Amino acid sequence: MEENELPKSLRITDWAEDDRPREKLLRLGAKAVSDAELIAILLGSGTKSMTAVDVAKLLLSNVNNDLHELARKGVADLRKFKGIGEARAITIVAALELSRRRDAQKAEEKFAIKSAEDVYVLMKQELMDLPNEEFWIILLNRANRVLKIDRISSGGVSGTVVDAKDIFYKAITYHQRVSGIILVHNHPSGNLKPSQADIDLTRRIKEAGKILEISVLDHLIFANQGYFSFAQEGLVF
DSSP states (O other): OOTTOOOGGGOGGGSOGGGOHHHHHHHHOGGGSOHHHHHHHHHOOOOSSOOHHHHHHHHHHTTTTOHHHHHTOOHHHHTTSTTOOHHHHHHHHHHHHHHHHHHHHHHTSOOBOOSHHHHHHHHHHHHTTOSSOEEEEEEEOTTOBEEEEEEEEEOOSSOOOOOHHHHHHHHHHHOTTOOEEEEEEEOTTOOOOOOHHHHHHHHHHHHHHHHHTOEEEEEEEEETTEEEETTTTTOOO
16 A cells, blocks of 8 residues: 555545535535534545544544634644644635624624624624634614624733724714714623723713713623623613
């Protein structure tokens, strides 16, 4: 057997046709294919000792089979895994980014914010899986329809600097129809409890908004597993 040739048992082309990821997708559709098999299709081939499916399973096991955790990995991170070089790492990152942009495109279809849950769903494509903290605003018209979502600042794991002047400058200069804003920032740690700094900042922005006749309707703390709404908890005064 040649050095670069896989044993027959390890070559996907030697599997029963029903078990091959590409053929399975063609026959049954993408939803019938497992996460590992989808990643194997992206990889294209395996290594000397592993099939593409084996490489994919190894990759998934190292992120606890969590696609959100996989989405946090950059090219350099993925290249650390056996069987994944630069080209394959780029392919995986590109596929996950396309998925994220698909969700973002859906959110651009403007809709009315009726609840904190609506805000959470809207911001998933921007804040889900982020390893660092970011602060965003949602600009609304009088009917609470989304006019624009905009990032104010990006920081480290435990915080980001926010200036009320930046928030209202964006609101005022974007469009005269802006009558309300919702504040959103994420906690990469997953802790949904607001800090005293979060509470104080919300109060300052709320007071500034009164002068400019722009209502601060809510402040959401975002985490992958859920959210904390200042409005729901009576913390937007």
